[in-house]
Amino acid sequence: MSDFVSDTWHYYVMGLVILSLLFCVWILASNMTRRVKGPVTLHSHIWDEDLQEYNNPLPRWWMWLFWLALIFGAVYFVLYPGLGRFPGKFGWTAVNQYSAEVAAEDAVVRPIYEKYMKQDLLAVAAEPEAQAMGQRLFLTYCAQCHGSDARGAKGFPNLADNDWLHGGSPEAVKTTITHGRIAAMPPFGPVLGAEGAKDVANYVRSLSGLAHDSLRAQRGREAFAANCVVCHGPEGKGNVELGAPNLTDKIWLWGSSEATIIETATHGRMNQMPAFGERLGEEKVYLLAAYVLGLSHAQAK
Ligand code: HEC
Numbered sequence: 155m156s157d158f159v160s161d162t163w164h165y166y167v168m169g170l171v172i173l174s175l176l177f178c179v180w181i182l183a184s185n186m187t188r189r190v191k192g193p194v195t196l197h198s199h200i201w202d203e204d205l206q207e208y209n210n211p212l213p214r215w216w217m218w219l220f221w222l223a224l225i226f227g228a229v230y231f232v233l234y235p236g237l238g239r240f241p242g243k244f245g246w247t248a249v250n251q252y253s254a255e256v257a258a259e260d261a262v263v264r265p266i267y268e269k270y271m272k273q274d275l276l277a278v279a280a281e282p283e284a285q286a287m288g289q290r291l292f293l294t295y296c297a298q299c300h301g302s303d304a305r306g307a308k309g310f311p312n313l314a315d316n317d318w319l320h321g322g323s324p325e326a327v328k329t330t331i332t333h334g335r336i337a338a339m340p341p342f343g344p345v346l347g348a349e350g351a352k353d354v355a356n357y358v359r360s361l362s363g364l365a366h367d368s369l370r371a372q373r374g375r376e377a378f379a380a381n382c383v384v385c386h387g388p389e390g391k392g393n394v395e396l397g398a399p400n401l402t403d404k405i406w407l408w409g410s411s412e413a414t415i416i417e418t419a420t421h422g423r424m425n426q427m428p429a430f431g432e433r434l435g436e437e438k439v440y441l442l443a444a445y446v447l448g449l450s451h452a453q454a455k
């Protein structure tokens with residue numbers, strides 16, 4: 155519990171605290187002059203030519219405040235930590251207090267989590283109360299990458315649509331959040347060359363019906379068949395096992411412009427969804443998965 159590297163510091167701090175208390179006692183005691191009997195005399199010193207001081211004792215109520223404060227301090231040091239490493243009779247620590255508060259909160263929340271854990275993920279996804287809890291978790295842990303509306307941004311997938319890089323089944327979504335995902339698209343610059351990359355980009359654009367140069371697309375089709383179908387599939391429909399996106403829909407993670415596709419094909423893309431299983435625990439992941447599924451199912455209706 156203590157960070158002191160040697161006992162010396164423990165005694166040093168203890169000594170300083172006790173000496174300070176004793177010093178205050180001494181100051182107070184030495185100023186407890188009794189009320190002077192008879193006429194009040196003047197001190198002998200004079201300031202600013204004519205300023206003099208009566209020899210009155212300090213007000214008693216005021217002295218008592220100091221004594222009370224000192225007693226309070228002494229009692230405090232017996233009950234609570236403060237004297238070097240001495241833990242205090244109550245054994246209070248900030249960690250204890252924190253754990254107790256967390257435990258109290260858990261006792262309230264756990265039954266709610268347990269109730270949901272027993273239900274089917276899709277049933278939880280349909281419950282407004284669970285969605286509200288999921289949303290709060292999402293705003294805390296996920297919004298910085300996926301956006302507060304879960305609609306994502308360049309490089310960060312939209313979770314509110316029904317298009318999935320890694321699969322949209324309840325199991326797949328839960329696995330994504332628990333273990334994270336790594337998506338690696340290798341660079342093809344050296345293989346394709348500048349012209350080849352442009353050709354293949356035109357072919358990729360043709361897959362989703364975007365404007366393209368048909369001659370280039372024709373050439374690009376061969377390069378695609380030779381280099382890209384392993385992951386994106388013969389028809390370019392992607393592969394959830396590898397996180398390779400479907401290139402035939404109109405949903406883009408990085409962008410659909412010719413320049414962006416050339417960039418993707420030339421330099422590749424490395425993308426990672428961090429794992430949250432250990433950090434958040436099974437229950438929170440469950441609610442988050444339900445929240446994400448709820449969003450995309452609402453979209454599908
Ligand atoms: C540091 C940024 C970051 C954070 C934080 C983050 N994600 Fe992700 N997430 C990503 C990236 C990047 C991907 C895409 C990975 C890829 O390209 O395959 C992703 C993918 C996903 C997917 C898969 C989407 C699909 O189409 O298959 C889900 C589901 C998901 N995230 C949910 C969450 C949830 C829930 C949280 C909060 C607990 C979260 N993410 C927090 C960056 C993040």
Ligand code: HEC
Pocket residue numbers: 309319337338339340342354355358377378381382383384385386396397398399401405406407408409410415418419423424425
């Ligand atoms: C080893 C598997 C693999 C190969 C081979 C591969 N890709 Fe990819 N590709 C991926 C993955 C994985 C992603 C997703 C990267 C991410 O999530 O950021 C991707 C993403 C893309 C994207 C971005 C899609 C979007 O929505 O923005 C394009 C375009 C693309 N690939 C085109 C190609 C082309 C063209 C080739 C062949 C020259 C190719 N890929 C070869 C795995 C591959």
